[in-house]
Amino acid sequence: MDVQEAVAEGQASVDNGEVKRDGRKQFSMGPGDILEGKLIYDGSVHADGHVEGELRVTGNIDVATGASVKALLEGANVTLKGQVEGMVTARDKLTLGKNARLSGDIQVRRLQIDDGATLNGHVRMGDFEHQASGQ
Template identity: 40%
Template sequence: MTTAAADQTTTIAIGAHFKGELTFEHDVHIQGGFEGRIVSGGEVVIAQGAACKASIMAVSLRIEGEVEGDITARDLVQLGPEARMTGDISAPRLLVADGASFLGHCRIGPESASGDRVPRAANPPARPVPAPAPVVRSRGAEIETRTVEVARARLAEAQAKLARISGKDPAAA
């Protein structure tokens, strides 16, 4: 790593714990703890031993520690051998190392980081579509209900913010 690249990396050190919303134009390394929301125009690294309870949006993510929350990457999500991930992943590419733990849903492929999460039908159905059934997660008997509309709105908001930070045109994504 060059000195210029090292100067563009923010680190939350071991023993430090933050809560809130963090927005960066460059790389972020979490070695301590964080709770809230992270938006980065670069790579986010959750180091081994770190704990993060947050929604994370970045160009790429490398998880070696623990993450609880939904993550969206414009390029790649990597789960290292010690990674413990609970939440949903949306990215064009996903790399999972042997030993990693993942509990959640993932949407992987070229369209996953765009707003077109669900293809639209040419002719809408004649009758109303019932709301999706609750998703029951086995760990801790957590019950979470999400509708497609809420998920699309959250993703569109995150993509717009990420596009502003990274300087990329969201229409080109």
């Protein structure tokens, strides 16, 4: 198991668990990893294991199949394949894969829901003003 030091409490601009890909930063978690707190990150996040709190990233967020997330998620493209509880904002596109289970309100510009995904919540679509990142 590629356990990384990905536990970040409170405000975090984490350097741990960071992988550069195509010159862009990626924060990559493994299935045994736990992230609790608030992560504001200039790059993309691959969330696996357990995430609780708040994730605001400039790049993309993708939540792996076995992951369990109880968090506010905000990213450009957000792809969910695991279980997520919380509000999701996709500045560009939100994709719910066939195994995704999302319970929470979503705000998106584009939306794709694959057959098999479960969604319970309000959907708002369209361009939207930047909501305060520092909330």
